[in-house]
Amino acid sequence: IVLxxxxxxxxxxxxxxxxxxxxxxxxxxxxxxxxxxxxxxTPRLLIYxxxxxxxxxxxxxxxxxSGTDFTLTISSLEPEDFAVYYCQQRSHWPRTFxxxxxxxx
Amino acid sequence: EVQLVESGxxxxxxxxxxRLSCAASGFTFxxxxxxxxxxxxxxxxxxxxxxxxxSISIYYADSVKGRFTIxxxxxxxxxxxxxxxxxxEDTAVxxxxxxxxxxxxxxxxxxxxVSS
Numbered sequence: 522i523v524l525x526x527x528x529x530x531x532x533x534x535x536x537x538x539x540x541x542x543x544x545x546x547x548x549x550x551x552x553x554x555x556x557x558x559x560x561x562x563t564p565r566l567l568i569y570x571x572x573x574x575x576x577x578x579x580x581x582x583x584x585x586x587s588g589t590d591f592t593l594t595i596s597s598l599e600p601e602d603f604a605v606y607y608c609q610q611r612s613h614w615p616r617t618f619x620x621x622x623x624x625x626x
Numbered sequence: 627e628v629q630l631v632e633s634g635x636x637x638x639x640x641x642x643x644x645r646l647s648c649a650a651s652g653f654t655f656x657x658x659x660x661x662x663x664x665x666x667x668x669x670x671x672x673x674x675x676x677x678x679x680x681s682i683s684i685y686y687a688d689s690v691k692g693r694f695t696i697x698x699x700x701x702x703x704x705x706x707x708x709x710x711x712x713x714x715e716d717t718a719v720x721x722x723x724x725x726x727x728x729x730x731x732x733x734x735x736x737x738x739x740v741s742s
Contacts, residue, residue: 552727554729556671558671563735564671566728566731569730570727570728609673611725614685615687615688616661616673616685618670618671
């Protein structure tokens with residue numbers, strides 16, 4: 522399953538809303554996760570099963586969608602949110618990641 | 627504290643072999659499925675392999691199938707990745723990652739460089 526993320530780069534300012542998209546080449550039901558990765562750091566789980574926030578993740582992060590179309594929304598960007606975001610499906614083998622969306626200032 | 631610590635990454639020649647290890651602590655290792663995920667320099671994440679808690683289920687990415695072997699030793703709380711016939715395109719940081727369903731915890735990674 523190919524996951525296509527858009528846009529590749531999102532240029533926004535702190536306080537603005539970020540909307541990231543992940544589209545699957547076939548249905549993955551709700552088995553989609555979102556990860557955040559900052560330079561030099563390990564990926565961090567944000568959202569699992571499309572819409573569930575992981576432990577300790579702020580409420581400004583939300584996920585939605587099912588089937589083939591998914592969205593990660595950051596309601597109001599904080600300075601620490603500028604990073605690369607990846608989606609990943611666990612519906613089918615092999616597991617696959619999207620190519621990432623960079624959220625930059 | 628939940629922790630995953632990878633080791634074994636180094637510079638290796640094309641065609642060579644290498645064994646990566648991941649030491650787990652802070653959780654009941656045998657209850658969790660485990661994965662290897664890699665990231666080439668400046669690139670995105672690529673899932674490599676999966677092993678269930680009991681080692682009954684194992685899966686590989688097509689890019690490594692037949693060359694890499696995943697295994698685990700629950701008595702030693704350890705995960706392994708045996709890599710053979712290494713290619714330049716295998717150059718990456720290799721992460722060990724825990725999963726119940728979704729991957730939730732990642733190690734810090736170990737760098738594998740395949741070059742002559």
